[in-house]
Amino acid sequence: MDTILSVEGLGKTYASGHTALESVSLDIKRGEILALLGPNGAGKTTLISVICGLVTPTAGRVTVDGADIVQDYRRARSLIGLVPQEVVLEPFEKVANDVAFSRGLYGKRTDPAFMEKLLRTLSLWDKRDAPILTLSGGMKRRVLIAKALAHEPRILFLDEPTAGVDVELRKEMWETVAELKRQGVTIILTTHYIEEAEAIADRIGIISGGELLLVEEKAALMARMGRRQLTLTLAEPVARLPASLAPYDLALEDEGRSLVWSEGGDVMAGDVLAAVAKAGLSVRDVATHQRSLEEIFVALVAEDGQARKNREAA
Amino acid sequence: MNTYAIWAIYRHEMARAFRTTLQSLIAPVITTSLYFVVFGGAIGSRIAEVEGVSYASFIVPGLIMLTVLTQSVTNAAFGIFFPKFIGSIYEYLTAPISFYELVIGFVGAAATKSFLIGLIILATATLFVDVSVAHPAAMVLLLLVTCIVFALFGFIIGIWSKNFEQLQLVPLLIITPLVFLGGSFYSVSMLPDTWQTVTLFNPVVYLVSAFRWSFFGAADVNLAFSLAMIGLFAAVCLAIIGWMFRTGYRLRA
Numbered sequence: 135m136d137t138i139l140s141v142e143g144l145g146k147t148y149a150s151g152h153t154a155l156e157s158v159s160l161d162i163k164r165g166e167i168l169a170l171l172g173p174n175g176a177g178k179t180t181l182i183s184v185i186c187g188l189v190t191p192t193a194g195r196v197t198v199d200g201a202d203i204v205q206d207y208r209r210a211r212s213l214i215g216l217v218p219q220e221v222v223l224e225p226f227e228k229v230a231n232d233v234a235f236s237r238g239l240y241g242k243r244t245d246p247a248f249m250e251k252l253l254r255t256l257s258l259w260d261k262r263d264a265p266i267l268t269l270s271g272g273m274k275r276r277v278l279i280a281k282a283l284a285h286e287p288r289i290l291f292l293d294e295p296t297a298g299v300d301v302e303l304r305k306e307m308w309e310t311v312a313e314l315k316r317q318g319v320t321i322i323l324t325t326h327y328i329e330e331a332e333a334i335a336d337r338i339g340i341i342s343g344g345e346l347l348l349v350e351e352k353a354a355l356m357a358r359m360g361r362r363q364l365t366l367t368l369a370e371p372v373a374r375l376p377a378s379l380a381p382y383d384l385a386l387e388d389e390g391r392s393l394v395w396s397e398g399g400d401v402m403a404g405d406v407l408a409a410v411a412k413a414g415l416s417v418r419d420v421a422t423h424q425r426s427l428e429e430i431f432v433a434l435v436a437e438d439g440q441a442r443k444n445r446e447a448a
Numbered sequence: 449m450n451t452y453a454i455w456a457i458y459r460h461e462m463a464r465a466f467r468t469t470l471q472s473l474i475a476p477v478i479t480t481s482l483y484f485v486v487f488g489g490a491i492g493s494r495i496a497e498v499e500g501v502s503y504a505s506f507i508v509p510g511l512i513m514l515t516v517l518t519q520s521v522t523n524a525a526f527g528i529f530f531p532k533f534i535g536s537i538y539e540y541l542t543a544p545i546s547f548y549e550l551v552i553g554f555v556g557a558a559a560t561k562s563f564l565i566g567l568i569i570l571a572t573a574t575l576f577v578d579v580s581v582a583h584p585a586a587m588v589l590l591l592l593v594t595c596i597v598f599a600l601f602g603f604i605i606g607i608w609s610k611n612f613e614q615l616q617l618v619p620l621l622i623i624t625p626l627v628f629l630g631g632s633f634y635s636v637s638m639l640p641d642t643w644q645t646v647t648l649f650n651p652v653v654y655l656v657s658a659f660r661w662s663f664f665g666a667a668d669v670n671l672a673f674s675l676a677m678i679g680l681f682a683a684v685c686l687a688i689i690g691w692m693f694r695t696g697y698r699l700r701a
Contacts, residue, residue, distance in 0.1 A: 148701060149701075183701075186538075186542045187541055187542050187700075188538055188541050188542060188700065188701075189700060189701045190696060190700050190701070207544065208450070208544035209544070210544075211542060211543060211544040212544045214542070216538065216542050218535070218538050220535055222534055222535030222536045222538065223534075223536060224531075224534070224536060225534075226464075226467055227460075227463075231463070234456075235456050235459075235460050236539060237456075238452050238453060238455065238456025238457075238459075239452075239453045239456050239457070239539060239540065239543040239545060240452075240453070240543055240544060241450040241451075241452045241453050241544060241545075242452060243452065281539070
């Protein structure tokens with residue numbers, strides 16, 4: 135695996151005693167889109183903040199393309215661009231000047247051709263001479279992205295890029311991200327919109343309580359945990375499952391009105407249907423459902439929360 | 449050294465000043481003109497010469513210092529406080545720049561602004577009174593050093609301040625009284641003995657005294673001692689900034 139960013143045993147305990155990150159290890163592949171999912175306060179922003187240099191870690195290390203973020207911070211940071219969660223921009227500055235300023239901070243000479251290309255990609259070219267305070271919310275977010283890309287970074291961090299953004303703009307944002315990926319930029323985004331992760335990420339990382347619960351290919355995760363379920367609504371409710379159906383992984387629900395089968399093993403849905411018919415039960419309706427990423431996420435986080443409680447109790 | 453970054457910060461800060469020319473450059477000129485009318489014209493006409501110079505001329509160096517000190521501190525403090533306040537400070541902290549480059553950019557811009565204001569006030573003064581500068585090179589150098597040292601001090605205040613009140617507190621409650629009691633409008637020798645001793649604890653006395661020497665060739669305090677005190681103040685500021693850099697004080701969690 136061609137790793138561009140490596141996080142090893144990263145921990146952060148704030149002066150207040152609050153532990154925001156507990157020994158997080160993570161490798162990010164060159165050119166991938168990784169979505170970090172987690173509930174509020176899970177440590178997503180802290181993780182990004184440590185990697186980008188906003189927060190000093192209390193344990194572990196991070197290397198960006200081999201450069202340590204503390205010892206070799208100049209090289210490490212020059213490879214990274216950050217789009218913060220909040221729209222924080224100098225209100226009176228003009229768009230082009232502000233983007234040029236960002237490029238300057240990274241020690242790069244102004245490049246009018248690149249600037250024009252960047253602003254055109256983000257549909258900001260027509261607004262280049264407009265003071266930032268005159269822009270719409272969506273445009274301001276694009277200015278933040280332009281500023282983060284002004285020094286041509288290889289890794290882009292997007293912290294909750296679509297929080298509080300309308301549907302249309304969100305889709306537009308996803309297209310921008312997809313375009314950046316085509317250009318070879320590695321993208322790490324945090325979100326608590328599962329739909330977002332499902333739509334654009336290659337890999338999913340789930341953080342809860344400052345720990346990384348899992349990092350997995352989206353497709354593999356969905357295949358492993360996104361089990362299909364078959365729900366059969368019965369014409370007549372039954373008190374208990376007929377003995378002939380015992381070999382199948384069936385659950386009687388809704389006061390005996392429906393049978394729920396979870397996919398697994400070599401058994402196929404047709405086998406279940408045939409067995410149910412053979413047992414003399416008449417089926418009124420059939421519905422299938424696949425566990426979504428959202429349900430997987432909620433289940434994992436709930437499991438983790440429970441495990442934490444048990445540990446504290448012990 | 450990331451010179452592009454220093455230049456970017458410097459230009460960014462200067463652009464802010466030029467967006468608010470009225471407030472940044474014209475207001476000090478008007479204020480100073482009022483001082484000349486009131487102290488130089490109305491009151492000064494009833495005061496005899498001080499140390500062989502007419503009172504109106506005598507207050508010129510003090511007036512320049514009064515404005516330059518206040519402007520250096522407030523400009524530098526506001527410069528670093530504003531991005532902290534609106535949140536755009538993240539950009540400085542994630543960029544491949546060292547704390548010293550950050551300081552050079554911000555302090556350089558603040559010092560440039562107050563240096564320009566100092567020169568503008570000097571030019572304004574010549575419209576009201578006869579101003580002759582005995583040691584022009586020393587005058588320019590002293591003005592420049594003052595601008596830089598007090599901009600360093602202002603930078604510290606900007607980082608320390610958590611809100612606008614704290615930002616205003618130091619200039620209003622410390623700088624202004626120190627400058628007024630630092631011999632801007634009088635010669636220290638005009639004070640009673642006890643107050644002369646108290647005055648020696650005021651760092652601004654040394655600045656005003658040295659600066660006045662560059663104009664009239666005479667000083668309240670020994671020139672070498674004044675320069676040593678200015679150097680000491682600069683060293684203290686640099687030490688505090690160095691400590692802030694190591695600890696990430698109020699910048700990095």
